[in-house]
Amino acid sequence: MQLNGLRATGLSKSFAGVPALRDVSLDFPAGAVTALMGENGAGKSTLIRILGGDHRPDTGRLELDGVVLEPATPADARAAGIRVIGQEPEIVPHVSVAENVYLG
Structure with a gap:
């Protein structure tokens, strides 16, 4: 299977x-680290919460390696x-960035 990404x-x-995101389209290549930056209120946190499964989009879709993901x-x-x-500065205080990433 070819890995295309998200x-x-x-x-x-x-x-x-109140719209938080409007017609956002982005590609996240497989194996890459992608950072989102923008002004307050730009919708970064909402997008991250959709990607992470915390929110469902009102419209649009996600595909992972060409397969619809919900x-x-x-x-x-x-x-x-x-x-x-x-964007929170610490997920678990007194733990390294790498350890926070791997906490799951």
Whole structure:
């Protein structure tokens, strides 16, 4: 099987009628580390939560290696091999960055 990576196409998400994401499309190549940067309110956290299975998009879809992916929970995303790290400075205090990454 050829590993293409994760593709987000046309993702949109609103909360109480307020749009957080509008028609976002991105490719995340297999085996690469990708960083998202942007201004406050740009939708970075919402996108990360969709990729990580915390939120479901209102529209759009995710594909992993060409197969539609619909993670309903963070465990589903992890089982598919998706790892996300939010912008919080520490996930577990007094533990290294590498150890936080591998906590799962």
